[in-house]
């Protein structure tokens with residue numbers, strides 16, 4: 238079986254006066270959840286449209302389930318479920334009726350799949366309620382159900398958490414994790430907010446101005462997001478000398494507001510607080526912190542902007 242569900246090679250998409258994708262080599266392994274992160278306009282939807290056949294590349298190749306010929310790609314795309322932009326939902330129809338229309342349009346045999354996808358996304362109890370009266374979270378679930386109709390092996394979801402409240406984001410995360418765990422489905426999911434995908438995605442791709450800056454695993458991302466102890470005491474100068482002399486470290490920074498970020502001794506916080514207290518310092522704040530994911534993302538694309 239092919240190790241990669243999707244690979245792109247030097248993929249370029251040029252619109253009249255701009256490169257929406259610039260030499261993109263993307264690699265999505267089978268069974269992974271690939272979080273595709275980029276600001277608005279970075280090129281996420283464009284890549285998804287090329288992969289799903291909604292638009293054509295200017296140059297470069299797409300390899301889907303190991304296939305890259307034109308005919309083979311058409312066949313491979315049948316193994317994909319897609320939710321890009323809002324799917325056509327009929328507001329006056331129920332979830333079941335909406336799915337029936339999509340099933341017929343796509344020529345999927347048998348009605349059994351409708352009950353199954355409704356259960357998968359947790360909309361089986363919506364009965365006669367019409368889509369007009371659905372919450373945004375329910376509409377997103379219905380869009381996901383539409384994508385799941387043909388029993389796909391690869392799901393492509395463009396910002397499915399867009400506009401959801403924090404509870405809705407967590408629900409969507411749990412739902413996609415459950416699908417991935419129980420069916421082994423590979424998922425490509427985009428967002429402009431890294432923290433929304435964090436803990437959902439097993440792999441990450443960061444795109445900025447059409448260029449794929451970095452691909453990394455969840456583990457690598459965690460390592461990149463630097464951990465430290467945040468310390469606020471009545472005398473930062475004295476604290477700095479305690480850190481250097483008593484704890485033998487220079488891996489800290491004293492910020493302009495007098496707070497200290499200590500990058501060492503993370504596993505022994507009581508030793509640090511003990512040494513500070515023993516020197517007579519009053520400890521006002523003392524807590525372990527990690528660099529916010531968003532600041533890592535901002536830093537990464539900040540650097541990328543000059544590439």
Ligand SMILES: Nc1ncnc2c1ncn2[C@@H]1O[C@H](COP(=O)(O)OP(=O)(O)OP(=O)(O)O)[C@@H](O)[C@H]1O
Pocket residue numbers: 252253255256257275276277278279280281282283284429
């Ligand atoms: N049909 C088009 N014609 C011209 N330019 C386009 C077209 N589609 C996209 N673009 C441009 O290509 C760039 C990438 O757009 P794309 O929609 O892929 O970004 P995105 O990362 O999906 O952003 P968003 O989060 O806003 O959807 C943008 O600058 C956009 O203006």
